[in-house]
Amino acid sequence: MARQHARRTCHFCGAQARQPEMTRQAIFVETGQSKASLSGATIIGAVVGSRSARRSVIRTLFNTGGRSYYRQREVWCCDDPTCVDEAVEASRQSRKIRGVPIWVGVAVAAVVGLLILLMFAAAPPAL
Numbered sequence: 781m782a783r784q785h786a787r788r789t790c791h792f793c794g795a796q797a798r799q800p801e802m803t804r805q806a807i808f809v810e811t812g813q814s815k816a817s818l819s820g821a822t823i824i825g826a827v828v829g830s831r832s833a834r835r836s837v838i839r840t841l842f843n844t845g846g847r848s849y850y851r852q853r854e855v856w857c858c859d860d861p862t863c864v865d866e867a868v869e870a871s872r873q874s875r876k877i878r879g880v881p882i883w884v885g886v887a888v889a890a891v892v893g894l895l896i897l898l899m900f901a902a903a904p905p906a907l
């Protein structure tokens with residue numbers, strides 16, 4: 781005899797429940813094929829010294845065809861309000877990330893670079 785309802789795993793808390801207690805939530809996930817994902821946040825990360833962000837920037841510079849791909853993905857979510865909130869956030873957050881313009885990162889990098897130059901100009905290394 782077949783089971784009435786398949787057990788589903790909540791994407792957010794990992795709890796398992798029967799399908800009727802779970803809802804399908806559409807979230808955005810970055811598809812992992814293209815590693816050369818570059819966002820304004822990544823450039824800022826590279827400037828402040830994140831090694832992985834720097835690698836990502838370098839990869840992108842040498843792979844002009846690289847870009848981020850986001851795909852809508854349906855996941856199961858239990859009826860826990862925390863998980864429902866997370867699902868809403870995950871769908872909203874990804875849209876936000878997708879929309880971060882690269883020039884924001886470039887502008888921040890330029891400002892930080894200028895500040896470093898000013899620091900050196902104001903306090904030259906003692907001889």
Ligand SMILES: [Zn+2]
Nearest residue numbers: 790793858863
């Ligand atoms: Zn959950």
